[in-house]
Amino acid sequence: MIAKPSAFPDSVRGLALRLLGIGTAPRNFVVFIGNPRSGTTLVRSLLNAHPNVVIANEFNILAAFQQGERDWRRVLGGIRRHAAWFDAKPVWQGYDYRINARRKTPASAIRVIGDKKAGRTTLLFARHPELLEAFLAWCPVPVKFIHCVRHPLDVIATKTARNAMTLDENIDLYFQREAETAQICERVGPDACHSVYLEELIAQPRRTLAELARFLGIVADGRYAESCAGLIFADARQTREGLSWSPDQLDRIARDSAAIQALAGYAMPVPAGIEASSQVDASEPGRGREVL
Secondary structure, rough: OOOOOOOOOOHHHHHHHHHHOOOOOOOOOEEEEEOOOOOOOHHHHHHHOOOEEEEEEOOOHHHHHHOOOHHHOOOOOOHHHHHHHHHOOEOOOEOOOOOOOOOOHHHHHOOOEEEOOOHHHHHHHHHHHHHHHHHHHOOOOEEEEEEEOOOOOHHHHHHHHHHOOHHHHHHHHHHHHHHHHHHHHHHHOOHHHEOOOOHHHHHHHHHHHHHHHHHOOOOOHHHHHHHHHHOOOOOOOOHHHHHOOOOOHHHHHHHHOOOOOHHOOOOOOOOOOHHHHHHOOOOOOOOOOOOO
């Protein structure tokens, strides 16, 4: 686990940030990790609707940091501009992420800031391990990592429908990203990582949002939760149904999912000749899935 840098006293940190024009010090900086197509834009939009949160949509802070960006004021300004740009036209890859909630967050009210660029961020941390430690040491507030999770079959199917890679190549890529995500969480420690399961968000939005808010040190009150409810669809699209899966592919996905803690609760379709009971793990509410 990466040793946490010595924290400045809150009064010193708050003074430094106020001198940078930030007002009251934000409590946390949010970084999304894991696979895209897992509900990351939805979770980003729900968080950004909170009156004390500003999350950019693909500002790509880590790429900027890798290229030498170290100016905290410029980073925050970029995040706020990107968030405002997305709010003005909240349609992303065919989905409308408009939420009926307050929008403009004054600098003095920001308690949580961050950026959603899960796949690229995970890749950069994996390829450049030293980047993670450098980013944690540079950021003047604690960094919190959000890992959005969706049924592996649906993520892999959506990737296959949208990129030029084969199904087998997307299976490889999916589990590579999830393994890299697990390594990041191991390095920063469990207190800095939080998994949001798309299926749980849909089934129990208020509870899921409350858990996420506690992780970030904010309050998800009734008004905020009610505003978010309209964006959360009744059912997650099961894009897996649009593909033909071979028994070998399903068996591999089941085995590789069982080996990664964040995915181990998902049930998989049962290849011919395998007992269905061996495929279901309902030990955690909302994470034991149907056998197809």
